[in-house]
Amino acid sequence: MIRKLVIFGVGLIGGSLALALRQANACQTIVGCSRNAEHLQKAVDLGVIDSFSLDPAEAVRDADMVLLAVPMGAMRHLLQQIKPVLPADAILTDAGSTKGSIVAEVAQVFGADFSRFVPGHPIAGREKSGVEAAIPDLYVNRRVILTPQAHTDADAIAKVEAMWRVTGALLEQMPVELHDQVLAATSHLPHVLAFSLVDTLLNMPQREDILRYAAGGFRDFTRIASSDPVMWRDICLTNKAAILAVIAAFQQNLGEFAELIDAQDGEALHNRMEKAKYARDNYVAQFEKQEK
Numbered sequence: 433m434i435r436k437l438v439i440f441g442v443g444l445i446g447g448s449l450a451l452a453l454r455q456a457n458a459c460q461t462i463v464g465c466s467r468n469a470e471h472l473q474k475a476v477d478l479g480v481i482d483s484f485s486l487d488p489a490e491a492v493r494d495a496d497m498v499l500l501a502v503p504m505g506a507m508r509h510l511l512q513q514i515k516p517v518l519p520a521d522a523i524l525t526d527a528g529s530t531k532g533s534i535v536a537e538v539a540q541v542f543g544a545d546f547s548r549f550v551p552g553h554p555i556a557g558r559e560k561s562g563v564e565a566a567i568p569d570l571y572v573n574r575r576v577i578l579t580p581q582a583h584t585d586a587d588a589i590a591k592v593e594a595m596w597r598v599t600g601a602l603l604e605q606m607p608v609e610l611h612d613q614v615l616a617a618t619s620h621l622p623h624v625l626a627f628s629l630v631d632t633l634l635n636m637p638q639r640e641d642i643l644r645y646a647a648g649g650f651r652d653f654t655r656i657a658s659s660d661p662v663m664w665r666d667i668c669l670t671n672k673a674a675i676l677a678v679i680a681a682f683q684q685n686l687g688e689f690a691e692l693i694d695a696q697d698g699e700a701l702h703n704r705m706e707k708a709k710y711a712r713d714n715y716v717a718q719f720e721k722q723e724k
């Protein structure tokens with residue numbers, strides 16, 4: 433049982449965790465903290481948090497668990513505000529989409545041997561943001577990856593794992609670098625591509641006709657281009673090397689598709705598409721098995 437959980441950034445991710453914990457009675461008090469009193473009051477009205485404070489020092493007093501669920505670019509400033517007031521026995525964790533930058537920022541602000549920080553990332557979400565989008569079952573059967581370091585306190589890891597387990601999530605651990613490479617490929621690249629595709633079409637002279645006659649495939653492919661631009665800007669900026677590496681691989685592959693089309697090489701095109709379809713069908717079948 434968590435005594436007092438403080439959530440910095442009560443949006444989709446922080447709000448959904450709060451709802452799941454409240455539903456399971458796994459937390460005595462949940463306090464929200466950010467800069468926007470209106471959003472926080474809404475979170476209270478929706479029954480997501482018990483109370484809120486705009487003052488980080490007041491919020492974290494007596495806390496035993498503190499979760500950072502703000503855009504990646506806002507993490508450092510928050511860490512600096514929390515540092516002087518975090519109770520010595522409290523656990524600090526986060527839900528950010530990239531792990532290398534927050535791990536480096538915690539080391540800079542709290543010291544390289546700070547053992548009470550457990551980096552985390554729920555691989556669950558949607559293109560909608562804000563507390564209104566929060567739902568209690570967002571994490572059911574979804575992976576939560578923790579990327580602890582050698583010096584991370586085992587007891588702190590166990591408590592963060594227990595917190596996420598209450599939500600129905602499946603816990604895994606992974607090295608920071610591997611996390612950022614894997615997520616660059618499976619999550620960050622697709623989002624960049626969706627934003628880039630819509631941006632490309634917007635710059636075409638026939639854009640109105642293009643959008644008017646777009647079919648379901650366009651809608652499926654670009655759903656994630658409706659995601660929050662602040663969040664995705666920050667993910668791109670904080671996972672630069674890994675994202676650039678997968679963009680380069682993708683550019684190479686797209687160039688090969690262009691060459692095959694130019695050369696009218698139907699057989700090679702078909703082979704590549706068949707291989708990709710097989711892999712994608714298998715992925716979806718696995719995913720659907722997990723859902724059951």
Ligand SMILES: NC(=O)C1=CN([C@@H]2O[C@H](COP(=O)(O)OP(=O)(O)OC[C@H]3O[C@@H](n4cnc5c(N)ncnc54)[C@H](O)[C@@H]3O)[C@@H](O)[C@H]2O)C=CC1
Pocket residue numbers: 440441442443444445446465466467468471501502503504506527528529530553554555556557558559560561562563660663667
């Ligand atoms: N949306 C998604 O599908 C997923 C997001 N994440 C990560 O979780 C974190 C939160 O994302 P969401 O909940 O989707 O965002 P959100 O926009 O729904 O919520 C973010 C919250 O942070 C607050 N906030 C923004 N800037 C702030 C600042 N400078 N200081 C204090 N509070 C601030 C906002 O008021 C809002 O309550 C991000 O780091 C994101 O990368 C992780 C997994 C999935």
Ligand SMILES: O=C(O)C(=O)Cc1ccc(O)cc1
Pocket residue numbers: 528529554555556557558559619656
């Ligand atoms: O909207 C979707 O399908 C997503 O892919 C959500 C998502 C966004 C960011 C993450 O770090 C993890 C999951």
